[in-house]
Amino acid sequence: MNPDVQKKILQFESFMNDVLRADLAKLAEKLDSKNAEMAEFLELKSIIKTLKDTNVDKSGFKTKVDMGNNFYIQANIEDASNILLDVGLGHFVEFSLDEALTVIDVRLKLFQRQIDNLRKQIARTNAHIKLVLIGIKDLQDMT
Template identity: 30%
Template sequence: MMAKETELNALLQKYDEFVNLKLKPNLKTVLDARDELYNSISNYQKLKQQIELIQQGEHKELKTMVDLGSQFFVQAHMPDTTYIYVNVGFGFHVQFTLDEAKVFIDKKEQRLQSSVKKYSDEADKIRAHIKMVLEAMAEALESAKQS
């Protein structure tokens, strides 16, 4: 009887380690990556709204505050709002007209939403694995109690 109990404890510890050292960190990584994509989508949506405001007001020049990072803002003056530079990824910025920028942003949002869906699906799979392992642990405990 003692050997079975020791064997069961070892098995439960393996399951527990698998959940806590493998599955949960993987889930956190996937959810963090998804949250980063949501943040990017939000930034592109804000940019699109700003472009639309510029177009509606027909502003030829603009004064604004620009975040240089770490919530450090400086005042910026745009003498010409005909063109805008948009971060297209990998450290590259492309000069677009306002209409071109809106088209790019729409396409970029669709691609980012597709990536969000993939991360969400992956997170769901990991959650299912966690649930399955926890159910297996409960089942092993239940069968040990009945023995």
């Protein structure tokens, strides 16, 4: 085999393994993170709807709160008509339940767009990997 062709094949393999596969791993990690965030907001939306449907938002309710390491304490919520939402950068804003649902819907749409974009980037990176593999195969077949 021609030494120049072998050198090119090694360069392509190195690029694929060092750059493209690393990028793919980072994108997959970001996708998992966004999916987890979206799941949290979907769960929060479900909880708020349950609070509204059962009318405990005004009358209050008792619950158990996880203090960490599976240690729970009993909590008495007297008025659940307002909720604090993390709006980013560690800032929390108090919303009524209806306002919180609106904010959550906006955030869910944003997460969906981000997830769609990440999936497109993953597909593009996978396509680049396949192109490099095809190029390597063509170079090997030339000799």
